[in-house]
Structures are given as C-alpha cells and as structure tokens.
Amino acid sequence: MVSGDAPAETDGDDAADEATGTDGAPDAGATSADGGDKAAEVSEAQAELAAQRELRARIEQRKAEKEGPIEAGTKLSGKAADLLAAVRAVESGTTSGSALLEAPEPGPRRPAPAAEPAMTVRPAPVEKAAAAPETLTAVREVLARGGAPESLTGQVATVLGEGAAEALREDPWQLLAVPGVQPEHADGFARALLGAECGPGDPRRAVALVAWLLERAALKGHTALEETAVRAGLAKLSVPDPDEAVQQAISEGAVLVFQEEDAQAAEEDTEEEQASALEAPDVPVLLGLDRYALAEESLADGLARLAKTVTADTWDGPELVRAAGAHGLVAHTGGEAARREPVALAEAARERGLRVAVAAHSENGVRRLGAQALTVAALLSGAAGPGRDEEGALALDLLIVLDAPQLDVETAAMLVESLPDGCRLVLSGDPGVLGSAGAGRVFGDVLAARVCPQVASRVPDPGPIGELVSGIGIGELNQVDAPGKEVVIVPVRDAGEAVHRSVQLVADSVPRAIGVPAEQTQVITVGHGGSAGTRALNAALKQRLNPGPGRFGGFDPGDRVAYVPAPGRTVTGTVVSADAEGLWLECEGEKLVVPKERVESALRHGWALTAHQAAGMRWPAAVVVLPGDAAQGLSRAWVYTAFGRGERHLSVVHGVDQALPRAVAEGASQDRTTRLRPLLEALLAVGEE
Secondary structure (H helix, E strand, C coil): CCCCCCCCCCCCCCCCCCCCHHHHCCCCCCCCCCCCCCCCCCCHHHHHHHHHHHHHHHHHHHHHHCCCCCCCCCCCCHHHHHHHHHHHHHHHCCCCCCCCCCCCCCCCCCCCCCCCCCCCCCCCCCCCCCCCHHHHHHHHHHHHHCCCCHHHHHHHHHHHCCCHHHHHHHCHHHHHHCCCCCHHHHHHHHHHHHHHHCCCCCHHHHHHHHHHHHHHHHHCCCCCEEHHHHHHHHHHCCCCCHHHHHHHHHHCCCCEEECCCCHHHHHHCCHHHHHHHHHCCCCCCEEECHHHHHHHHHHHHHHHHHHHHCCCCCCCCCHHHHHHHHCCEEEEECCHHHHHHHHHHHHHHHHCCCCEEEEECCHHHHHHHCCCCEEHHHHHHCCCCCCECCCCCECCCEEEECCHHHCCHHHHHHHHHCCCCCCEEEEEECCCCCCCCCCCCHHHHHHHHCCCCEEECCCCCCHHHHHHHHHHHCCCCCCCCCCCCCEEEEECCCHHHHHHHHHHHHHHHHHHHHCCCHHHEEEEECCCCCCCCHHHHHHHHHHHHCCCCCCECCECCCCEEEEEEECCEEEEEEEEEEECCEEEEEECCEEEEEEHHHHHHHEEECCEEEHHHHCCCCEEEEEEEECHHHHHHCCHHHHHHHHCCEEEEEEEEECCCCHHHHHHHHCCCCCCCCCHHHHHHHHHHHHHC
16 A cells, blocks of 8 residues: 655544445434424335336236246245245235245236337325324324333334234334334333233244344344344344244245355256255255345346346447347446446447436535436436336436446336336446445456356556556455645554544644645545544544534534535535525535435545445545544455445555455455345346357
8 A cells, every 4th residue: 555644634533333225324223203204205215215116017017917926946845945935825825915926937028118209107205104193192102101201202103004003002013114123122112002812832922033133134234134144133132943943934924035046057967866865954944025125026027127128239349338239138247437437338329319318326426426316216216317108117228337336126127127128238446446335246246157258458547546446356455655635644552542643633733735625625424423523524624624513403604514404315505595495415516405304314524435425426536534442343345345435535544453454365255145146147148158
C-alpha cells in the first residue's frame, strides 16, 4: 500500500454494529404510538413500492397458472425424507401450508412491443392507508397487557394487519414479525399474556423462531439456510426439540424445503445413485421463506426466457457488442473504467434503431456515466425511462444494468419480469465489491452458473488508487507510488484519535492539500455503531462542518444526509428546508421531500456512510476509517469496496495493524446461501450442452 504524509492528522478505532446488508438502511426504529403509518405524501418511494406490489402480484399470478410441482425426492430417507414428506402433506391438503416450489420451465411471455412508440402506462403513486383507529387502540391494549412498548403499535398494526390484536392474543410470538423485536422480547411478552400456558417448547414459539431465523439470515443476504443451521439456531434459543420445530414450521407452511441436485447428473445416474447422492452431505436440505423462493424461481424463469427468445444477430464491434448481438443474456465484468464498455454498447445499439436503457444502482452512479441513464428504482417505478405497454412490459429491446452486484433477488425478479420476450439483458459490474443490501447473490450466481457469455473487461482502473484496488482484488495489499498524495495512510492508536483525524482530514487537510472541498469528500467506516462508527463520526463532522440545534427532527439546513426511500437503496443529499410536508432535500440536483413521520426511520446524517451504503457510488475523495475493533468486520470485498470509492484521493485512517493485510490476503467473507445458481443450471446449462 502506500504511505505518505497525511494531508493532516488521522483517525482510527472502533467497530460497527454489523458489516452485513443491514447497514444499507437505518436502524429499525419503532413507529410512533399513534400509528406511525399515517397516509404518506405522494413520493417517488411510494411510486416505486406501488410498482413493486403490482409486479409481485403479476409474478404470483404467473406462478399460480403453472402446472403443479414436479414430484421429486422419492428416494430420500432420514431427515430429508421427513422434511419432504411434511411438504407433500401440505400439498395434498392434509395439513395447511404453502406448496413446495420447483424450478419450472420458462413460461410463455408477451412478444416484444413493436418498434413504434408503445403506449406508456406508468404506475400511479398510491397513498398507503392509515391503520384504523380501532385497530391501533386494540393493538395498544394488547401490547400494554404484555408489557411491550407502546411505540410498537404502528409497526404491529402495519405488519399484522387489521386483526393484529387478536392475532397477538392467540399467538404472542407473532410479535417477532416486527423488525427489531428479539426472541427474548417476544418470550417476555408471551409470558405476560399466557402465564402458565407459556413454555419454550410451545409449537407457536417454534414456528415463529424458524421464520425469525430465516428473516435474520435474509438481512445477511441469504435466501435460504441449511436445515442443520436452522436446527442449531433453534437449539441456541432453547427450543427443546429442534427437529420437531422444523417439521412444525414446514407443515404449517411457514417455510419451504428444498434439496437441489446437479441436473445433468440426475439424468445420467441410476435411481440408486440418485438416492445415494441426495443423502450425501454435499446435497444439503435447505429451508427458505416463500417470498425469496418465489423471487429466485421467477428470476431464473425470466432469465431463461430472455436467453431463449432473442433472435441471434451479428453485430460488428468490440467483444461485448458482438456478445450482446448474439445472445439474450450477457454478463460483463470489470472495474470503474470498464463502465465505458456497456455505455459504448448502448450507443451502438441505439445507432441500430433499438430501444435501449442503461440503469445504475444510484443517482451518484447515473451522474458519473456521462450518458443517458437512470436508476433501477426509477425504471421500475416509472418515474423515468421508456414506460410500459398495455401489458406492463417495458418498451425496450436492450437493457444494460450497471452495478449488478447491488441487485437483490426481489428487485432483479421484478426487473426481469418487466422485460418483454426478445429483449436483450446485459448485467455489468465488478464481482469484487460487496453484494446487495437485500437478500440474494444475483450477479455472482449468474457468473457461477456459466449459462451465458461472460465478457471480462481488460481496461484497468487508472492511477495509484486503481493500482491499489486492483491488487486488493487478487489478494495483494501493495505499496503504490503516489507522488500527488493520491493515497495516504494515517495511523491511529484508538477510536478517539480516529474520529479526530477523520474530521481534520475532511475539514482541513484534503481541501488544502488535494483541493477537494469537504462536501465532495466521503467518510466510510465499517458500521453504524461503536465509538468510530457512522453515528459517532457524523456527530463529530456535523459539529465541525454544520453546527446547529437539529431543530428539524435532529437536522438543520446544510446537513449532509443519507436517505433510504426503500430497503437496500441509499440516496445521499443535503437538507434544504422543512415545512408542513416534511424535510426537503436536494439529491443530485433534484429536490424531494421526506414526510415528517418517516424522518426518524429513513434518514441519517451522511458525512459518514458504511461501505455497503457507499457501494455503487464514488466521490472525488474518500476517507476510510478502520478503528482497532473493526478487524472482525473486514474482508477482502469490504476493503476492495471501501478503498475504491475515491476518484482522486484516498485517505486510510488505519488502526487495525495486521488485520488489514490479513483480511485482503485471506479474502474471508461469509458466502451467501442462495438457490439461483442451481435453478439457472437446471433451466439453461443442460439445454445448452
């Protein structure tokens, strides 16, 4: 790596709450006791959510129209047989629950719209209805009886619906469905309501805990968990019989069970070999929630449909252009400099008369493209882009998605479902960066499945920062020559010094030595909590850069903020003013309002972000803070992502000693458990061969 005189002092120390996808959104704050979910103002976020609901409904309708699941697993024995037997009981109607989902063949889809301009149908923003006063009153009474905070009233009413109070009386552990509620909280609530009837082996508790474990896993990116991991988690939560708890959750339809196998091997092996393979340790039984199972299967179905419905054509030009002409699905990999290649593809396709859209993860990413582009969120919501035809399909012949690693499985499923037959899809991104804030590993699974052409860019990122980050990508933390102080290491001893140095870098040293003003310098740290997390850093940076009483819900005009309009999506901006509508922000040159009731839950100060929040964005200068207790949150992907956020300058406030080179060399990061890869292989790999 480098060293060099720090443009000023340094900072370092302290870990964070979590370095998982959960740090892409603010802390789950309890909504207000008077409902918290009053009718919101019409906004882009609501339009986006309305479009998502509409698309989910269409996906579910298509799934329901397909034939029943294919019978599988008849040769299983032991736990796998018991689990699958429970699911079949659900399917046969002898007990309640959801049907087992299998990988279907790509279903038929509308043809691509004609070249003439299609009729545009943009989803109308829909205000969310407030919970009825009587519902809130009933929920408040039940929460009071159970000793739960009154502030949970609005969230409970939102999550559990009109019959929330009665649902809690019958099953107090349904409180676990509310974000932020922990098992010990739900257990105490249940004891207060049920008294002697309450026990650790209560079937209602077991079912709720299985779902809670899977929801918590989804916050870390998993769309499913191995059955053994779920049983181990239940044992830690004092469930007397984890096996029975899993069976109960399956029979009641709270979770689904899967066992994937190699599609080609299944065709070639004898029945005895298949049965033996399914019982082998390398073919685990997976448990998952239906929302992620539906999304992964719909996404696999949609990607296979696009791959099979494009008419191959010969396009002259670079490798990416040729691949896009010949195939319906293409993966493109490379760093920041490689973004020029898909932009060039878009220009070439437009010259051919095709309808093209280039979508990025964030407004920051759109601004950097220097070409006609939009965000994925805006494309889905209809706030920008080509609009939709009368059947809901986007009027496109080619969609290029940049920052593809930031696509979670539900967003990707809705996006692919929106594309017409014959539309080409190019997924482009840097496989070395951190994954999506939401569940899934879409880009990684597409690459791993090898079911489409993969075009790897050979364009290196320029300069000392590009050289440093490229080395990190292959596990090497190299010393780089930085004559213009492009990269500076600032050693620190503790968290207090880390915060002090970070503030000094942003406010004084980087503007003076590098010429980048404070408003164009982004601080990045491992997590929100701790003495050098985003909360502590933002408090110190506000005091130095924009002191004020925080008279608008803790914010003042001029404050830098991070706004989360929807889970997994962070928008950075500056507070402009406040009025009866809410807090007004300026984000990438556009004004938007955050309704008053959402300020506390959806808005943070934004001088400091986590690396997950910063993924897909870049700034002229970045200050990466690595306090001593951040060592356990480091991985090669984290370092690669954080160090690559600065365009002209990178300061590293270094307090983790040898943990940094060790994290880069080992590349240790928790892999996500997903099902998309085998689903894609079943739909495309065998057929291609």
